[in-house]
Amino acid sequence: DGGITQSPKYLFRKEGQNVTLSCEQNLNHDAMYWYRQDPGQGLRLIYYSQIVNDFQKGDIAEGYSVSREKKESFPLTVTSAQKNPTAFYLCASSKTYSNQPQHFGDGTRLSIL
């Protein structure tokens, strides 16, 4: 079955450490997205990518970085510059960025040690 796989499900970060969250999709979707979910705040867009080797900042990109070297993969790095990284991170993809519903992975919960 096609879908979006996020790993790991749980991740712990030490102070000053960068961590990378994996997102892989086998839906042959062009567009991919990263969202951050905090309690009571809904989801906020971190970065998105419409095609390989291209990506754009979302509403809360500071302290994060991404790459899109392959169509199937869109990893997110939470850098030490992100001072409040504890959250639930969701990856999504869609056929194109235009009005197509987004399909979501099961998320990665990041916590600070």
Added chain:
Amino acid sequence: GNSVTQMEGPVTLSEEAFLTINCTYTATGYPSLFWYVQYPGEGLQLLLKATKADDKGSNKGFEATYRKETTSFHLEKGSVQVSDSAVYFCALMARGGADGLTFGKGTHLIIQP
């Protein structure tokens, strides 16, 4: 900018009760509208969508009608079940969709037997 406002939760109902979760939006042009559902510890699942005015999206007994005149997309279900307990998100995607989905803050629905 775009925004989505949905009723604050938690919303607690008895099994077989009628459900309405209100959602209103602000957007330029004619966005596409979505309802997503999130079960505990999981990602988001698309529940239903509507892409133009007066469209009705429906799935699993849930319905929502795109009302341009009132900029609303209220979610309804005639008889809820305990298994419907989850968090429900209203979202919009602007025409062109270059900046991903804009989400409401979510409504936590609790159905008691």
